[in-house]
Amino acid sequence: MSPSRAPKVTVSMEVPLGVTQALDVPVGTLQLRTYWQTVWQRVLRDPVTLACGGVLLVLIAAAIFAPWLGLSDPFASDSAKRLLPVGSPDHLLGTDELGRDMLSRLVYGSRLSLTMGVVPVIAALAIGGVLGLVAGFVGGRVNMLIMRVTDVFYAFPSILLAVAIAGSLGAGVANTLIAITIVFIPPITRVTESVTTQLRAMDFVEAARASGASTYAIIRTHILGNVLGPVFVYATVLVSVSIVIAAGLSFIGLGASPPDAEWGLMLNTLRTSIFLAPLISILPGFMIFIASMCFNLISDGLRSAMDVRF
């Protein structure tokens, strides 16, 4: 335990779920660590999670600031410069089958690939989160209705459902986003529902109700604060799955379409070049792998830091 530099005595204390509200005040000279401070302290002591967070920040920053990085045009093809090897002058990561700069395409590709990984999870979080909260908090028939419909969608393997929806809607980025969102609503609903149901039965919720708190106040202060943690951890796992599935849909021709720069699509079009330039043809897949793994490891780190189980 690192010595506290502050003159106050800091008592490091594990604050169990649900007690945050009651203990959030400094008692005399004693300052209690809140739950989130404890979590943050633990994350800071976890090099793997920090490293993954760093890699992801770099990836996201590169995606946002791509036009200002001085990269060559990701769409400019040059038939004289096809499949230049990695390490060529002017083309650090070589060129693709149409002579387009790989580095630039990978960086620009992260825009579409990361968006297709993150947006469906956020959308599913909003929809599934509300459904799960309602099902868990209201219970009874409403719970039955929501959870049985969820069960039906749960009865599809996730890739199959994504392919089926995207395939029926037709190719395109928007349709892929819709398809993956639908795939992720049921799992998020389930996790939210199960956490909410557990919380609803807890004494502090009972106490809040007995002291006359409104339903809205109970949900806002007692339920939401405690549901958010586990659901957020779960959502980070889903992002890693989402990145792989979204790129996979583009890979089989359902998501992005040429000449878009998107990792899955690039991996597909470069399949014709595996004989001539094997290293270049696997680069887009490497990016998918790294992005997906970072989200997975961060989720693992957060899970142990937040002491979440589901």
Added chain:
Amino acid sequence: MLYYIVRRTAYAMPIAFGVSLVVFSLVHLAPGDPLSAVMGEIDARLLAEMRAHFGYDKPLYLQYFIWLGNVIVGDFGVSLRTGMPVIGILLPAAANTMVLGVLASALGFTLGTVAGMVSGYNHGTWVDKLVSSAAISGVSMPHYWLAIILVIVFSVELGWLPAMGIGNVPTLFSWAALKHMILPTIALAAIPGAIVARTTRACVMEILNMEFVEALRARGLTERRILLHVTRNALPTVLAVMGLQFANLLGGSILVETVFSWPGTGYLLNLAIFDRDMPVLQGTILLLAMFFVLTNLVVDILQTVTDPRMSRA
């Protein structure tokens, strides 16, 4: 016990019904009806006649019940592209997918449980760290990318194994046929293997911390006998994960099958999507989803058999 099995089976019925409804509705997400997408610009009168022939002129709910009735007796309609009965295309494809699924499960589950056991027992050692990093890589692995890497290494560079297809072989049980299966099997086994390894590891670690293990040690049991108890206690959870992964494998094989041009359900799905051949699409998705429902049912029942505490819940 029997009561639980009956109740659980009865519960699977509405799910199966819901699944069929979803599969049927999927097709109608697409703009226009299935025929106009396939036929393109043709004579309006001809189109109307064909619509009547395929029953697409009836109201939707009626179409659904006609379709459902036919499906139950094994009639999945005819392919709009080839005019062949869907069931005739679907069954051989399903058999091919099943072959890969069984092989990949056998490989992934064996490696996964052994690795998970070893790392759970040696928590914190370098073996554990190695297994854990391999497992997290496997979970995050885009398996279609792994498939491409395998093709590059073993087909393009080394020339040991064929890169695609099922080969022109009379029987699946020959070295020539097996050679075509090795790479797709490895590619498909990565994710389920990693997931089983992670589950087994977590399970074993949790059980080793339980008091009954301490009690067994105190009674002087050999480590080998204790291992038996640990295995017995980890079984229900690991079994459940395996069942889910097996069904997921069959449903999610489309990406790997595409890389290897393996003539299974995934490949069929791919063709059907781009041909907009709706009866084939519906049939394939329905079959895979129903298999998923069935596997879930079997897993739940098996879980109760291996862990009697469950049926009392």
